[in-house]
Amino acid sequence: xxxxxxxxxxxxxxxxxxxxxxxxxxxxxxxxxxxxxxxxxxxxxxxxxxxxxxxxxxxxxxxxxxxxxxxxxxxxxxxxxxxxxxxxxxxxxxxxxxxxxxxxxxxxxxxxxxxxxxxxxxxxxxxxxxxxxxxxxxxxxxxxxxxxxxxxxxxxxxxxxxxxxxxxxxxxxxxxxxxxxxxxxxxxxxxxxxxxxxxxxxxxxxxxxxxxxxxxxxxxxxxxxxxxxxxxxxxxxxxxxxxxxxxxxxxxxxxxxxxxxxxxxxxxxxxxxxxxxxxxxxxxxxxxxxxxxxxxxxxxxxxxxxxxxxxxxxxxxxxxxxxxxxxxxxxxxxxxxxxxxxxxxxxxxxxxxxxxxxxxxxxxxxxxxxxxxxxxxxxxxxxxxxxxxxxxxxxxxxxxxxxxxxxxxxxxxxxxxxxxxxxxxxxxxxxxxxxxxxxxxxxxxxxx
Ligand SMILES: O=C[C@H](O)[C@H](O)COP(=O)(O)O
Ligand SMILES: C=C(OP(=O)(O)O)C(=O)O
Numbered sequence: 001x002x003x004x005x006x007x008x009x010x011x012x013x014x015x016x017x018x019x020x021x022x023x024x025x026x027x028x029x030x031x032x033x034x035x036x037x038x039x040x041x042x043x044x045x046x047x048x049x050x051x052x053x054x055x056x057x058x059x060x061x062x063x064x065x066x067x068x069x070x071x072x073x074x075x076x077x078x079x080x081x082x083x084x085x086x087x088x089x090x091x092x093x094x095x096x097x098x099x100x101x102x103x104x105x106x107x108x109x110x111x112x113x114x115x116x117x118x119x120x121x122x123x124x125x126x127x128x129x130x131x132x133x134x135x136x137x138x139x140x141x142x143x144x145x146x147x148x149x150x151x152x153x154x155x156x157x158x159x160x161x162x163x164x165x166x167x168x169x170x171x172x173x174x175x176x177x178x179x180x181x182x183x184x185x186x187x188x189x190x191x192x193x194x195x196x197x198x199x200x201x202x203x204x205x206x207x208x209x210x211x212x213x214x215x216x217x218x219x220x221x222x223x224x225x226x227x228x229x230x231x232x233x234x235x236x237x238x239x240x241x242x243x244x245x246x247x248x249x250x251x252x253x254x255x256x257x258x259x260x261x262x263x264x265x266x267x268x269x270x271x272x273x274x275x276x277x278x279x280x281x282x283x284x285x286x287x288x289x290x291x292x293x294x295x296x297x298x299x300x301x302x303x304x305x306x307x308x309x310x311x312x313x314x315x316x317x318x319x320x321x322x323x324x325x326x327x328x329x330x331x332x333x334x335x336x337x338x339x340x341x342x343x344x345x346x347x348x349x350x351x352x353x354x355x356x357x358x359x360x361x362x363x364x365x366x367x368x369x370x371x372x373x374x375x376x377x378x379x380x381x382x383x384x385x386x387x388x389x390x391x392x393x394x395x396x397x398x399x400x401x402x403x404x405x406x407x408x409x410x411x412x413x414x415x416x417x418x419x420x421x422x423x424x425x426x427x428x429x430x431x432x433x434x435x436x437x438x439x440x441x442x443x444x445x446x447x448x
Contacts, residue, residue, distance in 0.1 A: 009246060009255055009282050017239055017275035019118040019268055021139045021151040029240060032153040036244035039160055041258030042112070042167055043232065045249035045284070051231045051261045052286040054106045056314030058346040058390040064103045064444065065317075065348050065391025066094050067233060068433075069110030071425035072117050075137045078162035083169040084178075085398025086111065088187045089430050091179055091228070092201060093437035099208055100441035103448075106231070110395070112167040113234035113260045115159040116241075117424050118268045134423065137162075138238060142423050156241050163259065167232055174230040181225035184208050196408045197434035233288075236263035239279055246283060254284040264288035264319060267353070272302050281307050288317035293326045293354065297337035304343045313344040319393050320347065320378070323354030324370040327377035335385055349378035350393040356425060359405070363416040365426045368406030372439055379443040389447060392440060396428040397421075407432035 023029045057063040069086055070077065077083075086109070094105045115138035124133050124144070131149040134142050138159035141148030173179060184205040191198035216222055236242045236257065245259040257263055263283075267290040269276040280287050289303055300318065308316040318338075322330045327349075338345060351374035352366060359365045375392060382389040401419045402411050403426035411429075420426075428436065 009243065009279070011282075012239055012243075012275035012279040015273065015275040015278050016271070017269075018271070019237060019266075020239065021135055023151055023153050025153075029153045032156050033240050033244040035157055036160055036241065039245070041247060042160075042163055042245070043258050043261050045252065045254075045256045045258075047231070048256055048261050048285045050229070051106075051108075052314040054229070054314070055286050055317060055346050056312075056344075057104070058106060058317075058388070059313040059344045061388035061390075062104070063106055064097060064101070064389075065106045065108060065346065065393075066090065066097060067108040067110060067348065067391060068093075068394040068396050070114060070397060070422070071395045071427060072136050072423040073111065073114045073162070073166070074142070074423050075115075075158060075162050078165045080169060082398070083111070083166055084173060085430070086396075087170060087173050087179075087230075087398070089396060089398040089433050092187050093433055094228075095181070095184055095208065096201065096204060096434065096437040097441050097444070099204060100438065101444035101448075103444060106391070107228060108231045108233050108262060109170060110233060110393070112170060112232040113159070113163045115162065116235065116237040118235075118237060118266050137423070138241065156238065159241070160245070160259075163232075170230055170232070175227045177226065179228045179230075181208065182212060182222070191430065195431045197431040197438070200438060201434055231261040233262040233264065234260050235266050236276065236280060237266060237269065239275055242279065249284070252284070255282060257283045257285050260285070262286050262288060262317075264290060264317075266290050267292040267321065270303065272299070272306060277303070277306055286314055286317065288319050288348070290319045290321055290350065290353070291334065293322045293330045295330075295334060297333050300334050300338050301341055301343075304338065304341070304345065308343065308345070311343050314346070316343075317346040317348055317390070319350045321350035321353040322374065324351070324373035324377065326354065327374050328381060331378065331381045332385060335381065335387055339385070339387060346390040347382070347387065348391040348393050349375055349389065351375045351378070352393075352395045352425065359413040359416055361413065361417060363403075363420055363426070365413070365416060366404045368404055368428070368432055368435070371404070371428070372436065375436070375440060376443060379447055383447045389444070392436075394428060394433070394436070395425055396430075396433040398430055400431070401427060401429045403427050403429070404432060408435040
């Protein structure tokens, strides 16, 4: 096993690396990397191995992934309330999926490391002033001033510390009793009255309560519901950062990127001969690659050869983001050819990134109906081919923002300005996320 994990962890340095920030002073970047290399790991090899096993269950059709969080985490957002709200929403969605679809759910936050963004354009122009694009808090600031938009490598260190804070909160919430299944009502308390999704959730929570009481009466140990497994993930975009946080595990002697349990390669950086694929092929973490509508089946097969030469279930996940109008045509040839090759990847649907458009008022947004349509198409394609729809990857927040239009408590294009708080792409708010979870659970039930 793991014959891919050999070779030079620095070979990527000789290859084209897209979407890397231009830093003013290479010596300063080296100093930051040295500092990062001295920091303790954020995650442990054994945890990454455990996630790989869970993803192998997904690849075998035995479990479902729920992966989500902010488009771009911010340093300011690394606080207890914001993290708790996100986690609470993720837990509620997971409960809906587990109970209503009767499937084990692998919970992966797009959290504790998602501080860097690839951008379509290197600069942004406002009122005649041109400044570097915002590339995530790990690189520069969001405010549109020359000072804030300057790329500052010391932000990488701050990204590490904010990841540590966030992950610490996630570990405390998921292991310390807050995620106890007997708290299903408590997660919903501030939400139940004002929202249709909250009321629907409350009914389901009542059923879970009765089921738990029944199981308790039958002699089941209630402590089994005390904590949940939670994993972190982010796009491995900034290679200096990921390299500095890659360590050799003392037990296996293999390199693990200890910045997150799972890291993924984005749609813009998945070139076969590029630096990102080269770097990630040498780490032992479970990894994922985003595949957009221009991906061919041969691209997918070549990525499998490069990143998962052992064909090890759980090693490689494809996150497809085709767009609602394309998914039904673009996805089948990929899945067919990959399945025919004998590879066992997990397939996850990202219904966000192929469905972005600019609203009347200039806000970047997504329609809830398009998001749902892409997920529906993803399930239809898998049902048609007899393969497993392995999960969803979404951008959401636990707050009641107005960034995506539609949903059960509808938001109109003219409402977007009310609470448009994202640092990059529009996220589903809490009600829209729960609505989606109920609908995905229904789709799952129909497929199985
Ligand atoms: O997820 C993020 C965005 O899709 C990506 O960063 C590109 O955004 P942009 O087109 O606004 O640059
Ligand atoms: C940029 C992203 O997506 P993609 O690589 O699919 O465009 C993202 O998930 O943040």
